[in-house]
């Protein structure tokens with residue numbers, strides 16, 4: 001079936017090596033190939049999670065409890081304004097479903113390369129397993145193998161890219177994708193209350209069938225040069241909202257805060273949620289889409305599942321009338337196809353595309 005991304009006609013350079021293979025080939029003594037080495041890493045200091053400086057924690061059980069809801073919604077609003085990121089606890093995602101999806105994803109990445117290549121990304125495609133978003137032959141490469149899939153609406157899935165090994169993979173990803181869609185619907189609802197806009201007005205921006213895709217990231221360890229390679233280059237997410245699940249206990253997410261990198265310590269069991277570019281634009285800049293990146297552990301592999309909740313390509317991306325500053329929009333309004341094309345054309349470099357949509361007010 002036609003992929004939503006076919007309309008975008010983005011052109012990528014084919015990559016047929018996997019980072020896991022590169023890591024295996026260099027073993028413990030060889031050099032990391034130049035294409036993976038990132039000299040810019042040395043320049044940027046990292047702040048660790050310290051007193052008075054930790055990611056806000058939002059409790060879903062308080063959001064839905066009439067006694068605490070108002071207070072928790074205010075906290076949610078501040079988190080989206082000040083940080084653009086928060087940890088969500090008591091999110092209600094079924095424990096069995098979490099366990100199963102984690103086990104299946106880890107098993108998929110542990111398969112031999114040829115098994116994984118059964119769902120390999122196709123030339124100029126976006127879905128499937130492999131290296132993604134390579135735009136030129138000289139571009140530095142991220143130290144990650146990933147599997148990118150459209151998960152919702154169900155009729156837009158390209159099942160050719162959904163692994164059949166392990167056999168439970170499809171079923172567990174299907175269940176997880178439903179659970180995450182439910183959590184994000186609730187969060188959008190509470191955000192609408194915080195913003196003082198009609199729920200329909202906020203969700204109306206995601207009119208039709210909300211879109212969800214997942215990026216399952218596998219970061220092999222890098223013994224030789226963990227501090228000189230990057231798992232994911234700094235970027236913002238070109239979507240409404242992202243919900244990130246850490247599949248194993250290995251940390252690696254960093255977010256840009258006050259010009260420096262801040263290392264997120266994921267609370268066990270919490271989902272990490274962040275505001276994407278589309279939500280920043282819809283809220284006319286009230287909520288912020290923050291640059292983030294993933295770093296590599298020298299000894300341990302790291303696996304994460306990022307679920308992106310977004311708008312259909314048929315929608316329009318622009319500030320909500322109710323949230324204009326003195327009647328002024330701070331961002332251009334563009335249609336969904338133009339927005340997504342522009343996001344990729346800016347090569348996922350930090351906030352570059354988002355800044356280009358800003359109007360001079």
Ligand SMILES: O=C(O)CCC(=O)C(=O)O
Nearest residue numbers: 215217252253294304306
């Ligand atoms: O794996 C992580 O910590 C970050 C993932 C991420 O930012 C993404 O997939 O967009």
Ligand SMILES: [Fe+2]
Nearest residue numbers: 235236237292
């Ligand atoms: Fe991201």
